[in-house]
Amino acid sequence: MGRSEVRIDLERLKTLLAGVNAFGFNPETGGYNRLGFSDAHMASIDWFEGQMRQDGLITSRDGAANLFGRYGDGNGPSIMIGSHLDTVIEGGAFDGSLGACVALECVRTIKDAGLSLSSPIEVVATSEEEGRFGGMLGSQTISGQASEEWLEQAADANGIRLIDAMREQGLDAAEIMSSSRSPESVKAFLELHIEQGPVLEKEQLDIGVADRVSGICNLECVLTGVANHSGTTPMNMRADAFAGLAEVGVSIPRLIAQYGTEFSRITIGKVELTPNHTHTVPGGGRILQSSCGTPMKR
Ligand SMILES: [Zn+2]
The missing domain is CATH 3.40.630.10 (Zn peptidases)
Known part of the structure; x- marks a missing residue:
């Protein structure tokens, strides 16, 4: 044969x-x-x-x-x-x-x-x-x-x-x-x-051959605001940790466009809010895991 x-x-x-x-x-x-x-x-x-x-x-x-x-x-x-x-x-x-x-x-x-x-x-x-x-x-x-x-x-x-x-x-x-x-x-x-x-x-391709492996780094980002009552704290007097956290999230595509390559990935996979209560402006926000597929441009 x-x-x-x-x-x-x-x-x-x-x-x-x-x-x-x-x-x-x-x-x-x-x-x-x-x-x-x-x-x-x-x-x-x-x-x-x-x-x-x-x-x-x-x-x-x-x-x-x-x-x-x-x-x-x-x-x-x-x-x-x-x-x-x-x-x-x-x-x-x-x-x-x-x-x-x-x-x-x-x-x-x-x-x-x-x-x-x-x-x-x-x-x-x-x-x-x-x-x-x-x-x-x-x-x-x-x-x-x-x-x-x-x-x-x-x-x-x-x-x-x-x-x-x-x-x-x-x-x-x-x-x-x-x-x-x-x-x-x-x-x-x-x-x-x-x-x-x-x-x-x-792309309906049967097979791909990997020619590189992503590097992974886990970062922790802590945002500190002021916890306050949601009903009585005017919008212009807040230091809302979640708002900051959201800003980090939406900036990811821009960060990659500026510093990354087509192989870069940044993922916010887990977040933590304190006190994490429905009627409280978050005083603290923590991004617990964000992984970057490298390489990034220097
Ligand atoms: Zn596997």
């Missing part, structure tokens, strides 16, 4: 994807819930490992519960392909799971076609990529970017510590620190991922 005739088996891929998505499915909403280190997430890793083994991949896990399945001869540097199996709360069917499943389907196809590899392939299902604990633990671990201080304080929105969530699953977070991969052991990393924005779909 010539290389050009090798095609993946779409039905087999759909079956594999449905297998992963059987974990954490909420029939009431149609969403998927495999939060990092939840029972559903861990069960999906176990199941995916079983699929890898059936196909003859040599599987292993690191201290962060990243799952690797190696295919091909030798101990030389591998081409790592995959994505994450965890989801956000009520996540979509394709985010992460598709990339992991496509990687395994490619190996299955290569195996069926009897193609020989010049480099081994490692199918990877990275762990806790969606940031339940505020990071991208799977990739941080592989690339050696997880620090002990970070692991110590990482907690989810409900205050559950990463260390405790891992312990609950019989995992020791201390092992993360010794789980990084040497850059020489990985020749290349490929990830197929569903588009996270609306551009390709709007």
Whole structure:
């Protein structure tokens, strides 16, 4: 069979994807819930490992519960392909799971076609990529970017510590620190991922290749006004923190036009007003998170 005739088996891929998505499915909403280190997430890793083994991949896990399945001869540097199996709360069917499943389907196809590899392939299902604990633990671990201080304080929105969530699953977070991969052991990393924005779909393009990654910075902006009674404080005598906050919001397009590029993004994702009361002019406003996709012009 010539290389050009090798095609993946779409039905087999759909079956594999449905297998992963059987974990954490909420029939009431149609969403998927495999939060990092939840029972559903861990069960999906176990199941995916079983699929890898059936196909003859040599599987292993690191201290962060990243799952690797190696295919091909030798101990030389591998081409790592995959994505994450965890989801956000009520996540979509394709985010992460598709990339992991496509990687395994490619190996299955290569195996069926009897193609020989010049480099081994490692199918990877990275762990806790969606940031339940505020990071991208799977990739941080592989690339050696997880620090002990970070692991110590990482907690989810409900205050559950990463260390405790891992312990609950019989995992020791201390092992993360010794789980990084040497850059020489990985020749290349490929990830197929569903588009996270609306551009390709709007332009009816099947696929896009990322050639850069956004830098992210989180800023906090505090506005101080004077809290006062809404009925009795004349408009010209107010120091309304929300009015200031709104002004920051509407200035974003102008800021980007002046200092940014077509790749710049600024998002005010969360705000806090004090006292946050219907009948009170806000005395304080806080923009808790604004992320900038860089680069910005200097
Ligand atoms: Zn994803």
